[in-house]
Amino acid sequence: MSKPAVDGFERSHQGQVAVVRLNVASALGNALAYQFQVRAVPTFLLFTPDGELAAKHVGIATAGRLASLLSEGTEGR
Numbered sequence: 001m002s003k004p005a006v007d008g009f010e011r012s013h014q015g016q017v018a019v020v021r022l023n024v025a026s027a028l029g030n031a032l033a034y035q036f037q038v039r040a041v042p043t044f045l046l047f048t049p050d051g052e053l054a055a056k057h058v059g060i061a062t063a064g065r066l067a068s069l070l071s072e073g074t075e076g077r
C-alpha cells in the first residue's frame with residue numbers, strides 16, 4: 001500500500017508541497033480522474049505552481065519514488 005509512503009513523503013516535505021488525496025468514487029475525484037486520464041489507482045500527479053501537469057506515476061510508489069517524481073517535475077523550473 002502507498003499510504004505509509006505518501007504519509008512519510010508528506011511529512012518530510014512539509015511546507016514544500018501540498019499533498020491532496022482524492023477518492024475516484026466521489027464526484028470530484030471521478031471528474032478529475034477523467035480530466036487527467038487516470039486509468040489505475042493509485043496514480044500520483046504532480047503539478048507546477050501554475051497548475052500544469054509536470055509528472056505522473058501510475059502504481060504503488062515508495063517515498064523515494066515520490067521524491068524522484070518531485071525532482072523530475074521541478075527540473076528546469
